[in-house]
Amino acid sequence: MAVEVDAIAGSVPDPAAGGKVRVTWYTDPHNVWCWGCEPMMRRLEIVYPDRVEVHLRMGGLFEDFSPVREQWARMSGGRWTASVEAFFDAVANQHRMPMDAPRMLGSVDDFDSTWPACIAAKAAEARGRDPGRQYLRALREAWCLDGRGIHRRSVQIEVAREVGLDTQAFSEALGDGSAERAFREDREVCEREKVTGFPTFEIRLGDVKARIDGWQPWEVFEDVLRQVDPGIAPKPVPVTEASVAEILRRYGRCATREVSAILGTPDDDAEILLEELEGGGKVLRHVVGGGIVWESAGGSRDRIASPP
Template sequence: MTEPGNTRHLFELFIFTDPFCTWCWGSEPVLRKTRESYGDQVRFVFRMGGLVESVKDFNDTLNKINGKNFYQKMAEYWEMSSQRHKMPVDSRFFAEYKTDFRSSWPACLAVKAAQIQDEELAARYLRRLREAGLAECLPIHRRQTQVELAEETGLDGEQLKGDIDSGAAGHAFEADMQEYHTQGGEAFPFYVVRHMGGEEIPLNGYVSSMALEKLLEKMSGGKLERRQPELTDDNVVAFVEKYGKVAVREVGELYFIPIREAAERLDRLVEEGRLGKMKAGNGWFYLPPTAPAAPA
């Protein structure tokens, strides 16, 4: 696997995140658009930040979420955030798993264990954890679910467990959190945009695709080659087939069209049998037509 610092890339985008962070989930359309626009010119490097070490001790004064009201208020926060970032969420998670969800750290450890095996598969695994936890109400804090999703993604489930139990994933996670603080992280997501010429710029919190594109173009001195795919039915179907599960917002973001227009096109493609569709919390996922769909 390519390691950070490889000069084949013009940029490395370090993304400090957490599988349970709703605004990290809300940033997925931005990341997918960046991938589609710049390809291998921008290398993504995922770091785990550890959003919720302990529900009991959690204290978000800005959003008034703490250990006493965590499950109710976090569910409300997911719903409120979804109305803004437009990615689907299933806030029933916090009522469904109130008895045993105590921390987001186990999911972070699972991602670090996946990265020990394969960085590319680990990135797909992180995305799958987000889909499962935030939109499909699956218990991604539980080891069994983590292993099942790892194997679904193409990882070795037994090795994943072993790298967690041995402490290898924990050491890598600790290094990520230290780097987050050293780099000036104050929110999630947190980015460090590194130009291969040496310049680095940190970005705290949600960043729009337009703002990120402008920064990359400026830092590159015009050397980035940007691709904008044409909005056609064939291209939309190819986009869904490439990623497996796609939300309406991701199509709207990629083609710079309103959510309603994206939804209408996707639904028409479903009616024509070119795509599948499954319920995902307060929204939908669109799938390749051969993919298994959960009941609506």
């Protein structure tokens, strides 16, 4: 996992000049390391709303998963799902985003490629960058938290409906080839930029850019962000129960690690606030794998606004 900072033209941005930092995220909905990047993405949305914009590129982790499945089966004496479950648990322990590995593996009998989910993400992004981001997040929740088979068209449409997308337009984008063409354009960008693994991030402001290959904690990501834009400053979020309640009202459900990232505090401090809200009946606790997902008792979630 490498972090490279490269001043292309040898110049340092003027903090007074303004302008947004552009973060390009090369990703795949199925990638469990990318799921671990969600705390930083939510922190960017909340504390840098006017200073950072995120652009998504779908990389397509596996066009054909069959050779990987066969290799794991040979290495594990036919018990490939046990090997993958152990891998998922190890990844979750490192990035601290909950994953229900048994349920995830319960939906992969007909799984042979990550490309369909990538194409679905591009179908959503046809509505705009924000709808695309919301849909990608919902796909990841469906896979990592709920164990739903996001490679299936039926599940992709269900998730689109859940976040408020126009499912007819979404289905048309999947069926007419436009979403697949957009995905293949992303693949071409990945090849041109020599992106071979996910997640990969390019962080750019003017002539200064940084590249992060592989998952990093949000604290490391933010340090690189400050190297690219020394003048950037997060919007302060009070470390209070009211702030946590507002975060959950906005997003519907969050992992402890996500709340701590938004607040800029250790996980333990965030969990204390969450437990206080739980005691007051304002949030609900759901144990997922070895972690916890917190849900607003009001049951709200981030939905895409209907067009005027």
